[in-house]
Amino acid sequence: MSDITANSASGAPRKGSLLVQDGRTQRRNAAERRFQIYGMIAVSVAVLALIFLLTSIVRNGIGAFSQTFITLDVVLAEDKLDKTGNRDRDEMAKVSTFGYAPLITAAIEDRIAAEGIEIEGLSKPVDLISKQAAADLRDFVLANTDRVGETVEFQFLASGRIDGYYKGRVTMASAELDSNVTPQQLMLADALKDTGALERTFNWGFITSPDASENRPEASGLGVAILGSLYMMIVVLVLALPIGVAASIYLEEFAPKNRLTDLIEVNISNLAAVPSIVFGILGLAIFINFAGLPQSAPIVGGLVLTLMTLPTIIIATRASLKSVPPSIREAALGVGASKMQTVFHHVLPLAAPGILTGTIIGLAQALGETAPLLLIGMVAFVREYPGAPPEGFFDPASALPVQIYNWTTRSDPAFVERASGAIIVLLVFLLLMNLIAIILRRRFERRW
Amino acid sequence: MNDIKISASGVDVFYGDTHAIKNVSVEIEGNTVTAFIGPSGCGKSTFLRCLNRMNDTIDIARVTGSILLDGEDIYDAKVDPVQLRAKVGMVFQKPNPFPKSIYDNIAYGPRIHGLARNKAELDEIVEKSLRRGAIWEEVKDRLDQPGTGLSGGQQQRLCIARAIATEPEVLLMDEPCSALDPIATAQVEELIDELRQQYSVVIVTHSMQQAARVSQKTAFFHLGDLVEYGETGHIFTNPEDSRTESYITGRIG
Amino acid sequence: MNDIKISASGVDVFYGDTHAIKNVSVEIEGNTVTAFIGPSGCGKSTFLRCLNRMNDTIDIARVTGSILLDGEDIYDAKVDPVQLRAKVGMVFQKPNPFPKSIYDNIAYGPRIHGLARNKAELDEIVEKSLRRGAIWEEVKDRLDQPGTGLSGGQQQRLCIARAIATEPEVLLMDEPCSALDPIATAQVEELIDELRQQYSVVIVTHSMQQAARVSQKTAFFHLGDLVEYGETGHIFTNPEDSRTESYITGRIG
Amino acid sequence: MPLIWLIAIILVLAAVGFVMGRSRAVASAGGDARVLHSLPSYYGWNVALTVITPAFGLLVLWLLVQPLWIESRVSSQLPDSAISDTSTRGLVMSDVRRVSEGLEALDAPLLASERAVDEAFLSDLRNRLGAAGVALGSDISPEVFVAARSYRSLSSWGETLMSVAVLLAALGGFGVSYLVTNKDFRARNTVERGILTVLILAASIAILTTVGLVFSMLFEARNFFAAHSWQDFFFGTKWAPDFRGNSELAILPLLWGTLYISFIALLVAVPVGLFAAIYLSEYATSRVRSVAKPAIEVLAGIPTIVYGLFALITVGPMLRDYFALPLGLGQSSSSVLTAGVVMGIMLIPFVSSLSDDIINAVPQAMRDGSYGLGATQSETIRQVVVPAALPGIVGAILLAASRAIGETMIVVLGAGAAAAQFDRGLGELVNPFEAMTTVTVKIVSQLTGDTDFSSPETLVAFALGLSLFTITLGLNVLALWIVRRYREQYE
């Protein structure tokens, strides 16, 4: 027993009060505390980064959800819109939007005169109105040919700079330097606001409208992009999750363990490292050039993103399958379950949290990815809504990340706000999409 | 004399390079309880797991030799291990309940084998199995609670109940009473005796008394060899091999 | 008469709504082997786990009452369970070797407690512990192989060796011999007797013989109650409670 | 019959087959399901699957082959005179298809072959088609109309024939599988073989993807090496593409940037992610965990452009003003460190969420074993839990590394677009405040750039892609080998 005493002497003295920590225990507990603090720091770093990013996104983007409108009475002059006077729609369609612009100019000038607003040096008051206005007016007239000749009250979008003025993006000082707006126009806007002609309201158009060109940031919306992303995510979810899980089950549970399956395993991890744009190259070659699917279509986008997401899901699924203790498998096999039954009844449910995590991360990546869509034609300016499924999968569409990317590259500063607004929409979309997975994952989590 | 149920000949098992079972041949009879005894680590579990091909699940394990069940080679490529395991049930040395409810633990086997036509029948099977496993009284009020929340001995009996719920023709039991008190042990032994009327039972045990009590045949393993196999009475009273004698009398471990 | 090492009074344990230990008070002496006996599921493991606060790791478990080790309340907020567990070691009912090499399994405790100054000392501790755990001969050539690749009984002895490698003052052993053959059991019992010279040992066992052989004190649990506690000889020859008597003579389970 | 109906009929047939197969099996066992080889539902599935598999197989095949066949029939009937010099047969055929699609929407009499195909009829037809929503690029020529009409009739024939054939296949499958159904039939094995086939097919998609990726790059990469020396590409030290040709296109500077930036990103993501995972799975209350884990996952879903701008506007200038300038390490706001740190933040959830799940799956008995020896929680985690979870954690880290290698936007905005300068000395190469760029960035920029698309400056993207693929393959082999060595399998 002498060596025990020796040990005690060399190591921690073992006799002693529980209430008093000996030196070594203190050190170990300090290490423990440090370890736990590292953990807290790690979580806080992640959460703080998230909060920082989110607040900056929200601060920049919340403005996109409201928009300034100007209400005007427009005289639908017959001599301009329907020279023949027989209200033939096809005839009237010959008048292009350029023909409608003067009506709007007249409307705002009339309004200024009627309100008795006088601003020295005011030029081109029509610049207050979005360029979208003519198109809206034309659509209205062509849909209601009988109202030509009447005076109609219309709510027009205000132009981007005027809208920016009320969101703090444009100031009198900046307008001085700005070639697209003058301080006088801002004063006019204030005057119109006082009369109630100008107001700022919630902007449904941001969520429902299609994209608009660079001339009209105020009219641009996410309608097409949301549909496109939705269609793509449906494809990805329907394909990537089952294929990914099936492939992992085969590789982890059934495949013989040999060089070939090692190769496959390495290969799949390697696929995860392939830059996403390369999947676009593949998609162009296979789905468009070889299989003849249409360009710019969500189905192709979905397929490409599926291929891109598969490795993520497979890696996560295999890791979780691996972590299920063999004793569970033995128990099932021992009562005469087949391997297939063992996997589907016992192993898979226990691996579910990891599978769902892989899916959440994979979908997050797929939802946010632009580069692979570049080569299959989805990084595009698309104004037509895709149809309802299933045909809609084959119609051209845009996607949320594409819209964000496009808007951040546009020159008009009004698009910065819209890009951030689109990011908010994307994140909400992501959370909604993942909500089920997150809830399911919590249900499946258990320790044994 | 009973029919031969399982006939193993020249079985060798390797774990990687470790030679765990060395050229073992043994014939296990129907309607008989066969006890495997031997010092810890001698290969009892390993050999037992050969009999229903549970060693298939261990990557590094390699089995050679032939094992016939009712005259059919169970290692034949055509044999479906699933069917085999349905016939040859197993209670593992370490209790391994599913992380499911107690009810589902028992009902699982009958469900996948279609032993019950309806819920009532299934309930009946579950109750009967739990009763036979001598655990019904303890769990009857908590059938919906997880099997993993039971005490060690309860888990062991749960696993016994689970194994008999599928009505296997041969039941392999690896130290089924190791965590049981004398009464529970006696109940399980009674069960074994009852099972013997219809089936074969192979039991691994470290208790000579238990082997003597329940088994008709005994096999003594030592360092991977089957040293002696014969009538239990004979082995315990009149062992032929000196190692057997030493073991029984408690001189080698 | 030895000193009181552990003194529990009015201990209750709940698993959720299950009342697993009911107002148990017991005093465990130093340099003594105390046996906990009782039917399966009566709360032996639960109570044992209270003594080194292993129940802390079970979310739904709730312990009330006071347990003093050397006069200090182990549930005191100031008490560090880590230091407690270093003093009060444990061998679990289900062998749970780490998925590491056999060597690392044993060396783990000494390493974290800094019991060895260098590799040679550590080697020495490992060898000595394995020897005392009666498993050295079987594993000395495969120290670098995983502890999970051992047989059931080997794993059990590995876990015993692992627990004694850290030299705890009190050793809690939950059915340490359940998977062991008689020889190995005898060796472990010898170890227990040897440990008693310096430390306290609490052992859960289902074998009355074992309890009688190794323990000086015996506590009999039944359905969560501590029915009787006293000198082993006394309990086995002259139990006061009828339940104790029934259990010992094999009439209740 | 519309396709959707055909599919619906097959599905209904499968459902019927399921029920009937099931009951036939039970009946063959005399009502006692226990006598059956397999569970009754397996017999049902067997019939259902043998209805669905051949029918859908045939359907898909037919849908693929029929248009090709009709196309070639009709196209061969189309006289050469119908094809103008600027056009091609293929383009005229797409007009034919469009017209024939339109015809489907119009009245049947238009299709009658005895109708005169004159000018007036055709221009009227164009209007009618326009009204039906089929816009045409030009007037319909008589040849095109005739071809479209025969296209239409052939395809309606084909469709009818297809419906019949597919239904026959479904019924055939039904019959055969129904007949073999009896109590000794190994239905489970059959169904499971079917499922296994599906699993294998799913796994082979991953392989096919690889093959596809390699082949889609191989051809163009070969063109690149035909136009540019491979020695320069692999062993050169300068990346300087030039519109006038004579570019220096060496992979080494880009590779260095890739490795350096990824390394820094992992230096941030791995410790933070791992500690976050450990904290969430071992220390945090389940309430904290249930909020924090999905919240951290949001980091993976924020579009990379946001991170890029974060790097460009916030992190870059900050690192420059507070570190690089005071330390005299450069004056660039784009730097390896900026991109690495920001990318690291994006990668946190890749490490943390997956590792958290794996750590959580380590059996409690392992932890108990360690606590029982007097280990602290952190010792238990570091020495028992994490090693046991290692394969999964390594998988998660590899996934993060993969993302780091594949990322563009953060690098462009954070680290710039200029390749590492090998000729400026080691100091600048290892200076984390230097601007650098990665292989992936250059793949994207060369593909989307303005250089001639058949010039080496553009084609180099494919060579870069292929090389990167090979290099990461090597790294993955290494990782697999390491995991194999250190794997600890618990029970």
Place this chain on the structure above:
Amino acid sequence: ARDQVQVAGSSTVLPYASIVAEAFGENFDFPTPVVESGGSSAGLKRFCEGVGENTIDIANASRKIREGEVAACADAGVTDIIEVRIGYDGIVFASQIDGPAFTSFTEDHWYMALAEQVFMDGEMKDNPFTMWNEVDSSLPAAEIQAFIPGTKHGTREVFEEKVLLVGCEASGAVEGMMSAGLSEDDAEDACMSVRTDGRSVDIDGDYTETLARIDANSNGVGVFGLAFYENNTDKLKVATMSGVAPSTETISTGEYPVSRPLYFYIKAAHIGVIPGLKEFAQFFVADEIAGPDGPLAQYGLVSDPVLSETQMMIEAEETMSSGS
């Protein structure tokens, strides 16, 4: 079958193309064309993939199609290509509005400030300048920090040839180098190689990135498109080049030297197959769109003085081979 016109290519042309597409969709019964971005070369590559519905109809390019590309196109069966020049893109030099007074540059300022090596005292030396006023005392005393288009951008080529090379010649460096024994080609290459010590930063992204970098760096001077500048006159201060201020007028007259033509290319074979293709092309170059008072010019396009020729060419479907 595809109903809408499909356009891909240059990101410089994208804003113009989308303005036109939007107006086209509003005023015609054809669906709005889909306009993809992704770069001139990527667009042309897609364009040259072949004829047929699943290839694009129009490729936008901020440069002329090259010989090799025409050949590649022809190999894939794309033989009849109509080339349409829509106008010019002006390239301007601008800095933070509150930054140092960078108001006028000459080409040789840029050469001296950005060249890898400069010709001084009769020999080529590594560029020693770190401040603009070292280059020319009329320039502000600010650190040299230029944000120029990366090598992926066509604008870089224009910058090199129309600014650096011109400046190099003007400063007499070419002569000097040639007299020091360099061949003319080598001398020109030397003129156009940009220093890599971090004073000049390549921008592979868009002008928004250049703007953000200038925002973060008050000494920065950046290269922008005229259209981009005109939308951000409140943040940027533009500099004259050799005394000429950039504007649509000065560029279209050729006074302001740095500009480049913008094009789109039509697949003639698709005309008559894809509904609205020809109408779109005609609409694009119509006076009311691409003329000096049209929305494109308003946005910043320098309209083509000879637009009517282009209109006639489209009307006649004149392809490149048949045209020139």
